[in-house]
């Protein structure tokens with residue numbers, strides 16, 4: 001069963017005074033099955049983050065469609081889209097995006113607090129998510145009191161706290177040493193294989209990509225290969 005579909009998806013940015021156009025994503029089609037772990041790889045600037053932001057309803061496409069759990073995201077107004085983002089999508093940003101004035105625990109609990117859940121339930125779920133990424137001991141720290149890798153693990157906990165239908169991760173191991181990278185990858189694999197979660201992960205790291213069931217490679221805003229683990233290039 002497909003949980004996410006990209007259909008002829010494009011994004012063109014117009015920049016600055018000279019109105020230069022950048023075709024960041026140039027027409028991408030694929031679908032992700034429920035319970036699949038997909039890696040997206042490609043050189044810097046090949047459009048990976050732009051694609052992931054469109055899949056997560058953060059950036060509106062220039063053309064084409066994103067269908068998540070049978071809902072065409074283009075049909076939603078900004079409020080409805082924000083709700084889907086909060087409840088159904090766990091997004092791990094390349095630059096973490098933790099709020100500086102909140103503690104780590106408050107950052108992780110935030111999606112639940114915004115949804116009007118009770119304080120005790122928010123607190124318990126946030127602690128559990130922080131434990132899963134090995135960050136329980138830093139719950140009271142603010143982001144500027146954490147290392148880059150610790151902030152990244154905190155951002156992962158925040159993405160998982162709502163038990164979303166799909167996790168979209170932009171370089172989730174980019175700031176981590178090899179031991180913590182392995183831990184994050186194991187956590188994502190356990191989500192997929194143990195709990196039938198769905199994960200789409202952008203990564204530069206061949207070891208992280210190898211942990212996925214399938215690898216989509218991008219070049220210049222287009223897919224140039226889409227390969228199941230252990231199979232040849234299709």
Ligand SMILES: Nc1ncnc2c1ncn2[C@@H]1O[C@H](COP(=O)(O)OP(=O)(O)OP(=O)(O)O)[C@@H](O)[C@H]1O
Pocket residue numbers: 013014015022023024042043044045046047048049050051094
């Ligand atoms: N807001 C924007 N305005 C203009 N151009 C943009 C914008 N965001 C991205 N781009 C351009 O689109 C292209 C794709 O960017 P994107 O961030 O998707 O790449 P990426 O594959 O994620 O790269 P990296 O591996 O470095 O994170 C780049 O050439 C970039 O300069």
Ligand SMILES: [Mg+2]
Pocket residue numbers: 048049050094170
């Ligand atoms: Mg990127």
